[in-house]
Amino acid sequence: MSPKIKGAGKTASKSKPKNSSRNSKLNSKKRPFNVTRAFLAVFVLVMLAWLAALMMIKEEPQAKKANLAQNNNTQKIHELLESKKKKSSVLDEQNSSQKISQKISKDNKIANIYEEISDEKLKEFSKKLQEQKEEFIAKTVIEQNISEQNASKEQSTFEKTAEQAPNYSYSANSHSKRKSHKAPNGGPKLAIIMDDISTNAHVRELKKLSIKVTPSIFPPEKEHPKTAELAKEFSVYMVHLPLQALNYTNEKANTLHTGDSKEKISQRIKDIKKDFKGVK
Missing domain, CATH: 1.20.5 (Single alpha-helices involved in coiled-coils or other helix-helix interfaces)
Structure with missing residues (x-):
């Protein structure tokens, strides 16, 4: 059996980095407390606070002064407006009183004038x-x-x-030829024409007259289509020619107007002569 090696089978320890020893040394050293810097910092803060306080103290009276000035200005404006109103009211009262006094003076003058007029002047x-x-x-x-x-x-x-003047009677029933009578002293003759004849009733009333009256008969139209037959009752008659009027709305048919041509007017007269063959 092989001898056991001490430490065999254990994991080898990790190796430390090279710079670890330097960092530990730097961390081990503590920075010394700088009194001078701390004092300067406190001094600067105190000075800033003092300056701010001074600025606040200066600004307060200026703001008060500005407010007071504004209040004074508004008060003056109100006073001026009130004085103007009072002056205008006084002027109005003066004008009204002046007008009243003028009217009273006028009335007094008129009254004095009436008083000056005596009874003798009125009689005169x-x-x-x-x-x-x-x-x-x-x-x-x-x-x-x-x-x-x-x-x-x-x-x-x-x-x-x-x-x-010659004495003679005339009936509309007989239109016989007669000698013309001259008016005495060469005076004018009188011709009477009855206009707008259009019905049998008109003819009957016209014949009742004892004087010579020449009828003027309407041309045939929608309301009176047989007016040409009425003309046969007379030996002498005229035909009414409807012409344009200034103010008339109920115009008859075939009324002639100022703007009509000569040809149209001539044709209208020819048509009337065809209906009334004995027209003069």
């Missing part, structure tokens, strides 16, 4: 008014008398003319 004024009234009445009476005299002269002249 009423006398003048009465004279003017009488003068106006006299002028009116004179003008009325003159107009009455002129009217009576015209009436007498008309009566004389009527006496000299």
Whole structure:
């Protein structure tokens, strides 16, 4: 048997690093306490605290002064506003009192003027008014008398003319040819035309008259399609030609307008002559 070797079968111990001895030496040495540095640090902190305190002490009175100045300014502004309001109210009161006094003075002046007018002046004024009234009445009476005299002269002249005029009767039923009578003293003749004839009732009423009246008959239209038949009742008649009006909304059919051409107007008249063959 081989002899046992001491320490055989045990794991070998780990080898220590080379720098471990140096690090242990450095750690074993303690750094000495530096009093000077500590003192300087404390001194600096104290000085900073002292400076901060001084700054706070200086800032407080300045802030107080600023606040006081601001308060003073606002108070002054309020005082100025109040004084202005008081002045404006005083001025308004003065103006109103001045206006009232002016009105009172005017009223007093008017009252004095009325008091100055005596009863004699009023009588004189009423006398003048009465004279003017009488003068106006006299002028009116004179003008009325003159107009009455002129009217009576015209009436007498008309009566004389009527006496000299030929006496004849006329019926619308007979349109026979007659000799034309000249008006006395070469005066004008009178022609009467009855417009807008469109019904049998119109024709009957027209024939009842005892004087010569020329009818003007409407052309045939939607409401009165047989107006051309009415024309046969008369030997002399006219035809009403519907024309454009200034203010009229119910226009008849085929009404002529100011903007129509000459050709359109001529054609319309030709069509009317076809319906009314005896039209003059």
